[in-house]
Amino acid sequence: MAVLTQTQIDSILADLAHHTDTTEHITEMGVSIYKTLFAAHPEYISYFSKLQGLTKDNVGQSEGIRYYGRTLGEELIRLLKAASNPSVLEERIVQGAKDHKARPVTKDQFTGAAPIFIKFFQGLLKKQEDKDAIEKFLLHVMQAIAAKM
Numbered sequence: 001m002a003v004l005t006q007t008q009i010d011s012i013l014a015d016l017a018h019h020t021d022t023t024e025h026i027t028e029m030g031v032s033i034y035k036t037l038f039a040a041h042p043e044y045i046s047y048f049s050k051l052q053g054l055t056k057d058n059v060g061q062s063e064g065i066r067y068y069g070r071t072l073g074e075e076l077i078r079l080l081k082a083a084s085n086p087s088v089l090e091e092r093i094v095q096g097a098k099d100h101k102a103r104p105v106t107k108d109q110f111t112g113a114a115p116i117f118i119k120f121f122q123g124l125l126k127k128q129e130d131k132d133a134i135e136k137f138l139l140h141v142m143q144a145i146a147a148k149m
Contacts, residue, residue, distance in 0.1 A: 003140045004083040008133040012080060015130045020077055023070065029124075030069030030076075035060050036120050037113055047104050083137055093141065097148030107146040114142045 004012075013020065019029045038045050042056040050064030059065055075096070082089040100110060117138050122131045 002084045002086055003089065004080075004133055004137055006084045008129070009080060009083055011127065012125065012130045012134055012137075013077075015125045015127060019124060020073070026073035026077065027066055027070040030071070030073030031060070031065050032069075033072060033117065033120050034065055034069055037116050040116055041109075041113075044105075044109070079141055080137065083141075089141075093144045094148060096141075096145040100145065101149050105149075107149050110146045110149065111142050114138055117142070 016029075019025050038056045038059055045051050045054055045056065045059055048064065048068060050067055051059055051062060054062055054064070075092075079089065079092050079096075082092050118135045121134045121138070125131050125134060
């Protein structure tokens with residue numbers, strides 16, 4: 001069963017268009033997500049090889065966070081675009097779990113970040129139905145990735 005309908009996906013993507021229309025905007029969105037995550041959990045900074053030795057106070061100025069921000073933003077868009085196609089979404093989830101298995105993050109830490117991601121996107125989205133849909137999507141994806149880690 002699909003997590004979201006194509007209509008829901010299209011609406012969210014339209015609402016996020018000015019955050020996802022260029023690689024630079026995608027990177028900025030991802031960096032903002034990580035800054036929000038690291039403000040709540042500064043201990044997570046050390047889990048990223050390109051962020052070693054940084055703190056929540058200086059991580060935002062690093063080149064490493066730009067790399068991670070771009071990859072996060074791009075992957076979230078791929079996941080969202082796949083949310084109406086269960087088999088394609090499952091492939092992305094399996095890959096996400098594989099990518100995170102090699103990192104020192106626990107399943108609880110991974111799923112514990114869901115409220116931070118949800119709050120971030122609900123702050124960007126304008127329509128309530130998009131806010132509700134992104135919450136459903138993020139909870140599903142993050143729980144599914146964690147279950148396969």
